[in-house]
Amino acid sequence: MRFPTAGYIPLVVAVTALFGATPVFGQDPDPTAQSDEAAALAKQVQNPLANLITLPVQANHNIGVGEFDRKMTNWNVQPVIPFPAGKYNIIARTIIPLLSVPVDSLGSITGVGDVALSLFASPAEPGAVIWGLGPAILLPTASNPEVLGTGKLAVGPTGVLFWGPGNWTMGAVANNVWSIAGDSDRESVNRFFAQWFINYNFGGGWALGTAPIITCNWNAPSGERCIIPLGLQGSKVLKFGSMPVNLLLGYYKNVEHPTGTADKQIRAQINMMFPQKPN
Secondary structure (H helix, E strand, O other), X not given: OOHHHHOHHHHHHHHHHHHOOOOOOOOOOOHHHHHHHHHHHXXXXXXXXXXXXXXXXXXXXXXXXXXXXXXXXXXXXXXXXXXXXXXXXXXXXXXXXXXEEEOOOXXXXXXXXXXXXXXXXXXXXXXXXXXXXXXXXXXXXXXXXXXXXXXXXEEEEEEEEEEOOXXXXXXXXXXXXXXXXXXXXXXXXXXXXXXXXXXXXXXXXXXXXXXXXXXXEXXXXXXXXXXXXXXXXXXXEEEEOOEEEEEEEEEEEEEEOOOOOXXXXXXEEEEEEEOOOOO
């Protein structure tokens, strides 16, 4: 299996579906009801703390990697599952990376990376601003630890804020993890992750926004620590049969990045949603 080639698949699907597909949304023949349902789901899927089971599959096509200007594709399978816990909801968010990393002018190493797990405790009856706090855990699951992983078990705190006034949604997710166990020959882990986001929902499931992912390796030399992107993304909620799906396509430019890492990224995502049926 070659992820660099496969990395174009969600891009083609997203472009086709966003601008050309016409799947049936909902069973209600009223177009207004269908549009309202899509709009409500669009705002819900943009909320990291929503009481909604989702299965996003995200492909990031990174361009301009290394001295040979290679391309690197990473797929992230990111199931999000909420659990009721009295006055709180526990939201389990897992990121399973499938990576293809160029190692020279022609070759690449492909496999599974380190799995990241976040657990957020959030009030079951939140106010206007929704918050969540909990632990973040980085598991040394890489199939090739030397190239695709850290070789370390790392833990730390994580938090999220969300606000959704009117047609807008905005917020941020952040964590920092430090290694506590693992291969003693590998460098210790001290890594930061943050994703801030803002979206405007036009109605009918359409949205335009930005959600750049910032990562920093605090053990790297000054000036070589962080990847800071800027860009835009568009999304649309559709329904394939009975399943609502959010399709997303975005472009980001890394305005700061360590030497040898990508300078731009195309992001495509297919997010399957499983709304809970009312009792």
